Amino acid sequence: MAGETTTEELGPVTTLATPIRLDFEFTPGIALSGFLRGLEQGKFIGQRCPKCGKVYVPSRGSCPTDGVPTTEEVELGNAGTVTTYCVVNVPFAGQSIEIPYICAQVLLDKANISFMGLIQEIPTDEIRMGMRVEAVWVDPSELTPTLASVKYFRPNGEPDADYDTYKEYL
Amino acid sequence: MSAAANADRSVRRPVSIASFAQSDNVRRENERNEVEMLQPVVAEVFANIGIDKDDIHFICSGSTDYLIGGPFSFVTALDAVGVWPPRAESHVEMDGAWALYEAWVLLQEGEIDTALVYSFGRSSPGNLQEILALQLDPYYLAPLWPDPVSLAALQARALLDAGKATEEDFAAIASRSRKDALGNPKAQVSNDISTEALMKDDYVVSPLRRHALPPITDGAAAIVLAAGDKAREWSDNPVWITGFDHRIETHSLGARDLTSSPSTAKAGEVAGVADGAVDVAELHAPYAHQEIILKEALGLGDGVRINPSGGALAANPMMSAGLIRIGEAAARIAAGEAGRAVAHATSGPCLQQNLVCVLEGGE
Numbered sequence: 001m002a003g004e005t006t007t008e009e010l011g012p013v014t015t016l017a018t019p020i021r022l023d024f025e026f027t028p029g030i031a032l033s034g035f036l037r038g039l040e041q042g043k044f045i046g047q048r049c050p051k052c053g054k055v056y057v058p059s060r061g062s063c064p065t066d067g068v069p070t071t072e073e074v075e076l077g078n079a080g081t082v083t084t085y086c087v088v089n090v091p092f093a094g095q096s097i098e099i100p101y102i103c104a105q106v107l108l109d110k111a112n113i114s115f116m117g118l119i120q121e122i123p124t125d126e127i128r129m130g131m132r133v134e135a136v137w138v139d140p141s142e143l144t145p146t147l148a149s150v151k152y153f154r155p156n157g158e159p160d161a162d163y164d165t166y167k168e169y170l
Numbered sequence: 171m172s173a174a175a176n177a178d179r180s181v182r183r184p185v186s187i188a189s190f191a192q193s194d195n196v197r198r199e200n201e202r203n204e205v206e207m208l209q210p211v212v213a214e215v216f217a218n219i220g221i222d223k224d225d226i227h228f229i230c231s232g233s234t235d236y237l238i239g240g241p242f243s244f245v246t247a248l249d250a251v252g253v254w255p256p257r258a259e260s261h262v263e264m265d266g267a268w269a270l271y272e273a274w275v276l277l278q279e280g281e282i283d284t285a286l287v288y289s290f291g292r293s294s295p296g297n298l299q300e301i302l303a304l305q306l307d308p309y310y311l312a313p314l315w316p317d318p319v320s321l322a323a324l325q326a327r328a329l330l331d332a333g334k335a336t337e338e339d340f341a342a343i344a345s346r347s348r349k350d351a352l353g354n355p356k357a358q359v360s361n362d363i364s365t366e367a368l369m370k371d372d373y374v375v376s377p378l379r380r381h382a383l384p385p386i387t388d389g390a391a392a393i394v395l396a397a398g399d400k401a402r403e404w405s406d407n408p409v410w411i412t413g414f415d416h417r418i419e420t421h422s423l424g425a426r427d428l429t430s431s432p433s434t435a436k437a438g439e440v441a442g443v444a445d446g447a448v449d450v451a452e453l454h455a456p457y458a459h460q461e462i463i464l465k466e467a468l469g470l471g472d473g474v475r476i477n478p479s480g481g482a483l484a485a486n487p488m489m490s491a492g493l494i495r496i497g498e499a500a501a502r503i504a505a506g507e508a509g510r511a512v513a514h515a516t517s518g519p520c521l522q523q524n525l526v527c528v529l530e531g532g533e
Contacts, residue, residue, distance in 0.1 A: 016309060018312065020304065022239060025294075026295065029203025062252070064254070
């Protein structure tokens with residue numbers, strides 16, 4: 001039957017599926033391995049730049065400002081400051097957290113770079129810049145060398161940080 | 171090409187290869203990430219001439235995120251340089267030789283005097299044969315997943331059938347390259363094995379035996395370019411770029427004569443390869459037979475020393491192997507072993523894109 005139909009009658013092809021899949025082995029590198037091993041032990045490990053003294057967490061092994069190796073490891077505490085935040089109200093595929101929830105940039109104490117964290121144990125309308133928070137870790141038996149080891153951050157009850165202490169990290 | 175069009179591409183402003191550095195070339199860099207691999211190379215290329223990042227007016231890099239499956243790895247790689255205060259920067263999804271071309275064009279305009287060019291690539295995290303298939307035409311060719319070795323073998327077969335080479339020629343090129351690589355501390359494959367012994371290798375994809383294939387390599391490289399007073403300030407005997415061009419051929423392999431390389435010939439013509447004697451040529455021929463095609467396209471006679479570094483058969487870091495050819499050719503001139511050299515870089519299947527750079531020492 002198909003042989004009796006001309007290609008013209010069949011019309012233009014509008015879709016062509018060519019599945020592509022590539023697999024990779026991830027190499028975190030020396031500096032990031034230090035950070036990930038720290039997470040496995042329930043602590044944040046950063047690295048300090050020998051030139052400008054800034055502490056990066058996580059570090060990729062080179063100071064993005066000075067371009068020199070960051071070799072000195074620095075263990076940071078659990079506490080930090082919310083520098084900025086947003087409240088997520090939009091559902092999307094693969095979402096694992098109930099909306100609305102708070103996504104924030106957290107500047108750990110003694111660190112010079114903030115990173116993204118989930119804020120829980122607080123009504124979404126009470127989140128604010130400068131709020132002092134602490135990391136809540138998973139049960140020690142569930143610690144892995146991934147960010148999944150940090151369940152979320154929550155308010156630690158300290159007074160809000162002064163704006164001047166985090167204004168450079170917005 | 172008309173003379174006028176050639177003139178448009180002529181060198182308006184001399185630019186020198188002021189410094190060159192490369193990492194060790196290894197089969198698998200599984201400890202350091204891209205930034206950690208690149209940072210010492212950038213530090214070395216600066217230290218060679220006693221400068222730092224603040225002496226650099228423009229940065230251009232060559233890399234591809236497909237190699238490690240990491241989006242924007244070319245942006246994070248800038249951590250290896252340090253980009254504060256903010257820098258003028260650009261990137262090409264090609265071998266660093268093309269990044270060097272972009273920087274050279276900018277230097278031609280005369281507004282800046284210095285540039286850092288670098289490239290990096292780790293082939294080991296993924297399956298290089300599959301990754302390279304994805305650079306092909308996405309509708310008719312890539313879905314067939316033709317691997318680069320098979321495509322190179324089609325070209326080698328065409329070369330044999332045209333009577334332009336023998337399988338012994340391939341082995342002789344590999345034997346010479348590996349032997350030369352003994353003098354290159356950065357080489358990945360180096361040994362002293364005769365052509366006859368190499369002919370006993372098994373075929374990987376007929377007619378290509380193991381020795382005719384490039385090694386899979388992780389590595390990085392960097393070059394500093396300088397123009398005007400900076401070139402003389404940073405070197406007593408600058409190595410100058412006196413001709414530079416690159417050309418591309420159709421993506422359709424079936425439309426090409428795979429036994430020749432018109433794009434290399436045209437680039438060589440515009441770059442002025444034939445305008446003087448060539449002492450040394452560093453040719454980016456990942457597969458042994460491609461050296462024969464390139465030599466013919468560039469009109470290089472038997473007196474020209476080909477790939478004293480060992481070439482891509484000794485180390486073929488993706489995205490850097492072309493840039494390294496320019497660095498190695500310049501190093502031969504700087505060492506006084508050559509007065510005039512040709513460097514070539516390629517990209518794509520079967521020598522699809524080709525770049526030719528002519529280098530000279532002296533005033």
